[in-house]
Amino acid sequence: MTSAQPNPLWHPFADMGAVDGDRFVVTRGEGSYVWDEDGERYFDATASLWYANFGHGREEITRAVTEQLRTLDSYNLFGYNATKPALELAERVSALAPVPGSKVFLGSGGGDVVDTAVKIARSYFAHTGRPEKVHVIGRVQGYHGTHGFGTAAGGIAVNAEGFGPQASGFSHIAWDSAEALEAEIQRVGPERVAAFFCEPVIGAGGVLLPPDGYIEAVAEICHRHDVLFVADCVIAAFGRLGTWFGIDRWPVRPDLITTAKGITGGTIPLGALLVAPRVAEPFFTGAPGAPVLRHGATYAGHPVACAAANATLDIYERDGLIPRGRELEKPLADALSGLRSHPLVGEVRAGLGFLAAVELRDDLLATDPGAPGRLQRLCRAEGVLVRPVGRGIVVSPPLIAAEPELDLLASALPRAMDRLV
Known part of the structure; x- marks a missing residue:
């Protein structure tokens, strides 16, 4: 959901002319998921900004x-x-x-x-x-x-x-x-x-x-x-x-x-x-x-x-969350492995820690430099939050993520990629 009302909040790393009236407003978090102001749920596949390692809403x-x-x-x-x-x-x-x-x-x-x-x-x-x-x-x-x-x-x-x-x-x-x-x-x-x-x-x-x-x-x-x-x-x-x-x-x-x-x-x-x-x-x-x-x-x-x-x-x-970054590195790489053969993907980088990047092809970026940002929105439409970084998108899920979340990544990201062009 986007907010139609302009607000004076100035966002870091943002084109504020584009952000005004087009904000994604997060209102609640629990576990590996967050909700927007319309009540839609999303897998927080970036742990917000690399940091929600145990997810959201911990009573402790x-x-x-x-x-x-x-x-x-x-x-x-x-x-x-x-x-x-x-x-x-x-x-x-x-x-x-x-x-x-x-x-x-x-x-x-x-x-x-x-x-x-x-x-x-x-x-x-x-x-x-x-x-x-x-x-x-x-x-x-x-x-x-x-x-x-x-x-x-x-x-x-x-x-x-x-x-x-x-x-x-x-x-x-x-x-x-x-x-x-x-x-x-x-x-x-x-x-x-x-x-x-x-x-x-x-x-x-x-x-x-x-x-x-x-x-x-x-x-x-x-x-x-x-x-x-x-x-x-x-x-x-x-x-x-x-x-x-x-x-x-x-x-x-x-x-x-x-x-x-x-x-x-x-x-x-x-x-x-x-x-x-x-x-x-x-x-x-x-x-x-x-x-x-x-x-x-x-x-x-x-x-x-x-x-x-x-x-x-x-x-x-x-x-026992600290070892999970190592335990989950291969499952994450496996979940993204299907993207390696996608015609729009130049490289998938994964396998060392619970984080990964999907880089788009050079020719796509040459004709559409905004493709990473568009891909982020398409992933969001599939219920997954990713970050556009440089030449593609990155993920760094909470360490509590498990098989259902990895399955969601494995299915949602290719669907979003298919809609990119």
């Missing part, structure tokens, strides 16, 4: 948030302030980290913690006698949010257009080449490179799966040149790839790990940056004149958000 979250609001509705973490929900969450996240003893810096979301990661990386080198190490390398098609440093680190060119000069000290390499990272470090100079940002699976850039051996290779290159390896796991963490953080599917030890989205199942905005002990150490000495990280968001580690996160971790643990 409602109870945790309600109790926290009654107990302490808000307080900041600046200076020596703390709250019990934030302390508990930091302990739990650190205990799960692939690098033991990691510190946890909380933010308001993924964009916050990406910018925090850049600042900490540069500050770490500044406080260990190498202030010239400030350069950050990202990957073409990588996505690291839309804050200042995240936009500069990201490699989706259109996301940086029209905003004027970006932050300096960033460059980008081919997303699938470890050799390109080595070459770029040598070009810039290892003595000047602070960090490399790497999504385990590139998400918003089109669900691009890393080549075999890629993650291990870039981690080794970073270690050899003393470049901090930043694993951006905002999408990958909390079960999406079948492990707690996504990057822990590979035998690597990231220096920093960005997380958000699934940490609360999307119920309340929150982000958490994991910082390996060696990177955090200069800020934790307690010595006179020790460096202070003069950075943080007003609502970082908000007690209500942390209460939601603690309840979320309980759900993941109790219901």
Whole structure:
């Protein structure tokens, strides 16, 4: 159903001239499904924006948030302030980290913690006698949010257009080449490179799966040149790839790990940056004149958000949801396999985690650049919500999805594709 009444709400990533009077208004959610204002039900095959990992309408979250609001509705973490929900969450996240003893810096979301990661990386080198190490390398098609440093680190060119000069000290390499990272470090100079940002699976850039051996290779290159390896796991963490953080599917030890989205199942905005002990150490000495990280968001580690996160971790643990991203990766790939032979499909990318992309053919996109958006609407007419991303559509269903939902994908997406032309 679309709303005929214009409204002043300005949507992110939207052509507002087209959106006005043509909104899809979601009014309710339960499990893997949401309902619109006309009462029509849809399979939320994108878990909203990659984050509703346990679906919608969890009473455990409602109870945790309600109790926290009654107990302490808000307080900041600046200076020596703390709250019990934030302390508990930091302990739990650190205990799960692939690098033991990691510190946890909380933010308001993924964009916050990406910018925090850049600042900490540069500050770490500044406080260990190498202030010239400030350069950050990202990957073409990588996505690291839309804050200042995240936009500069990201490699989706259109996301940086029209905003004027970006932050300096960033460059980008081919997303699938470890050799390109080595070459770029040598070009810039290892003595000047602070960090490399790497999504385990590139998400918003089109669900691009890393080549075999890629993650291990870039981690080794970073270690050899003393470049901090930043694993951006905002999408990958909390079960999406079948492990707690996504990057822990590979035998690597990231220096920093960005997380958000699934940490609360999307119920309340929150982000958490994991910082390996060696990177955090200069800020934790307690010595006179020790460096202070003069950075943080007003609502970082908000007690209500942390209460939601603690309840979320309980759900993941109790219901055994974290491994499901791995258990469901093949069934999802199988459900989409019929699309590989469709005449309008150029490629189906699936098989690593519970997410996938269906890319349209080059000739179709050349004549109809708006085809991904039209395909999204056609899928919605079939009762399935997908996202148009770049050259096609992506799916990332809730981890609670099961055979009926996968069967729906297997039947609905080909029907929508058949109606595309």
